[in-house]
Amino acid sequence: MSEMRLGLRENLPQFALLVVLNAFVGAMVGLERTVLPLLGEREFGLSSKTAITSFIVSFGVTKAIINLIAARASDRIGRKPILVVGWLFALPVPFLIIYAPAWWWIDLANVLLGANQAMAWSMTVIMKIDLVGPKRRGLALGLNEFAGYFAVGVMSWVTGYIAAHSALRPQPFYLGIVIAVVGIAVSSLFVRETRPYAHLEAAASPQTSSSVRPSLQNVFYVTSLGNVSLFAACQAGLVNNLNDGMSWGLYPLFFAAYGLGVGSIGIIKAVYPIVWGVLQVVTGPLSDRFGRKE
Structure with a gap:
């Protein structure tokens, strides 16, 4: 086995694989961006905008909670197991939407999708940062977000196009089955564990030589309230x-x-995440050069 080394060039094949994988993560959530609100109004007969958007609440609350848990767990059991489990959560999502007889099935599907995004997206971020080390983290995160959000935009357009030429369901969501299966296969068979790279970086840094880990409560306080810069970033x-x-x-x-x-709605919906993603390719490397705050 070759010696572990930090850096983008040194780990380019694995880094590129994770970029492509996060495009699949983004495509999974992009499935819903155009079609799902229209589905609630037209097929389920929901007139309340609050009821229709309940799936966003179930998605967001689940993602927030599992983000907190998954990131901590990845330091204990590794990044790859969390990534694979995240993709397993994605597999039932298109089936629940395709066969949903009631709107609460859609809410349930988005609980699972929130878990998928929390685990899979977060792990691709962490794994890239593990691989590149401290010098090019902005570039790593920029490429990750570019792949993810560009795919969100493309899939928003694709599902809108499919729905315009067929129906709001099931046809647009067949792609979700393919995406989930590919994500599970790639994560299980080809992605390597990257936690040892984080240990390698920590061992080389005298500032992180302490074996005492801060508590979850302490980390939450510092990032949310205790540190002004991190508080601003959270806001x-x-x-x-x-x-x-x-x-x-x-x-x-x-x-x-x-x-x-x-x-037409699919085209409009595609613009926002595509622009968001493309600009990440610029802002990520710039943050390595000029700093995050600037």
Whole structure:
């Protein structure tokens, strides 16, 4: 077995595989971006926008809680097991949406999707950071977010196109079955565990030589309230995700009310995450050069 070395060039094949894998993670959530709110209104007869957007609440709450648990667990049992389990959560999602007789099935599907995104997306981020080491973390995260959000946008357009030429379900969600199966296979068979790379970096840094781990409560306090810079980052992330949630749940209904077809809505829905993703390729490396705050 070759000696472990930190760096993008030194670990390029595995890094590239994780970039592609996160595109599949993004595509999984992109399945819902155009079609699902319209499905609630047209097939389930929901008139309340609050009821229709309940799936976003179930998704967001689940993702937030499992993000907290999964990241901590990955330090104990490794990144790869969390990644594989995350993809296993994705597999029932398209089936639940395809066969749902009631809207609570959609809410349940989004609980599972939230778990999938929390585990799979977070692990691809952490694993890339493990591989590249401290010098190019911005680039690693930028490429990860580019792949994920670009795929969200593309899949928003693709599902809108399919729905426009067939129906709101089941046809757009057949892709989800393929995506989940590929994600499980790639994560299980080809992705390597990267936790040893984190240990390698920690061993080389005198500032992290202590074997005492901070408690979860302490980490939560520091990142959420105790450190002003981290608090600002959390606040920015909150606002960013609130905007994204509004776009996900309400924009398809808004545009449909003005007479746009589902194909056109899919094109509009694709623009936001594609621009978001493409700009990550620029901002990620810039943060390595000029700093995160700037």
